Structure formats: structure tokens, C-alpha cells
Amino acid sequence: MNDIVFIQGLKIDAIIGVYDWERAIGQLLVVDCEMVCDTTKAGQTDDVAHAINYKSVCEDIERLCCDIKAKLLEKLAQEICAYLLENYPCQTITLSIYKPNAIQHADSVGVKIVRHQST
Numbered sequence: 204m205n206d207i208v209f210i211q212g213l214k215i216d217a218i219i220g221v222y223d224w225e226r227a228i229g230q231l232l233v234v235d236c237e238m239v240c241d242t243t244k245a246g247q248t249d250d251v252a253h254a255i256n257y258k259s260v261c262e263d264i265e266r267l268c269c270d271i272k273a274k275l276l277e278k279l280a281q282e283i284c285a286y287l288l289e290n291y292p293c294q295t296i297t298l299s300i301y302k303p304n305a306i307q308h309a310d311s312v313g314v315k316i317v318r319h320q321s322t
Contacts (some may be wrong), residue, residue, distance in 0.1 A: 205239060206241055206242040206243075207239055207240070208237075208238045208240055208242070208255045209236065209257075210234065210235065210236045210257055210260060210261055211235050212233055212235065213233065213234040213235070213236070213261055213264060213265070214232070214233055215231070215234060215265050215268045215269070216230070216232075217229060217232050217268040218230075218269075218272045219274070220274065221274045230304060232300055232302060233311070234264055234283075234299065234300050234301075235297075235301075236283075236287070236298050237298075238255055238287065238291060238293040238295075238296050239294050239295040239296070240255055240293040240294065241292075255291050260291065263287070267283050268283075276300045276313055276314045279300060280314050281318075283300075284316060284318040285318070288318060288320050293320070294320045295317065295318070296317070298315070298317075299313060299314070299315040300313050
């Protein structure tokens with residue numbers, strides 16, 4: 204299946220960065236997540252028990268961003284993907300994390316990673 208459950212523009216205040224001043228102030232992160240999954244049963248039954256609950260996914264991403272306190276976005280993205288793949292019925296995750304206030308003359312900077320369920 205190539206169905207996708209997605210989250211776009213999830214805003215989270217978190218501690219991230221390699222410099223002491225970054226870690227002292229916290230920063231705004233914006234997260235986009237696409238989870239490749241099979242939505243057939245949810246579509247047939249109209250039952251949330253057969254769907255990926257995107258509210259729960261958002262809460263988990265927010266908690267992980269706040270708890271991990273990574274220095275690098277790459278580390279944070281890797282940890283989020285690993286958690287989501289382990290805890291949700293999806294085969295592939297594309298995750299982008301943006302730091303919109305990091306570089307004065309850029310709209311945003313960040314990372315985008317793709318991870319797959321290990322078989």
C-alpha cells in the first residue's frame with residue numbers, strides 16, 4: 204500500500220542546538236511527517252481503531268522533541284522515526300524538521316530523512 208497519513212507544520216518549542224546559547228533559549232521547530240501505511244481497513248470500517256491516530260503521533264513527536272534535547276536535527280529526526288516505526292503500523296516515514304528562526308536571511312533550514320520498517 205502507498206496510503207499516507209501526514210502531519211504538516213507541527214510547531215514545537217524545544218531545546219536543540221550545538222551552542223550553549225541555543226540550548227539556553229530553546230527554539231521553534233516545525234515538523235512535517237508522512238507515514239506510509241495501509242488505510243484500507245480504516246476506510247472500510249470507519250473505525251479509528253484501524254487508523255493511525257494523528258493526534259497521538261503529534262503528541263509523541265512533541266514529547267520526543269522536548270525529552271531528547273538533541274544537539275543535531277539529524278539525531279532528533281532519527282530518534283523520532285525509530286520511535287514511530289516501532290509504535291505505529293507504518294512501513295516508511297518521511298520526516299522533515301525545520302528551524303525557521305535559525306538563519307536570518309533564510310525562511311527556514313532543517314533536515315529531511317526517510318526511514319523504512321526493518322523486515
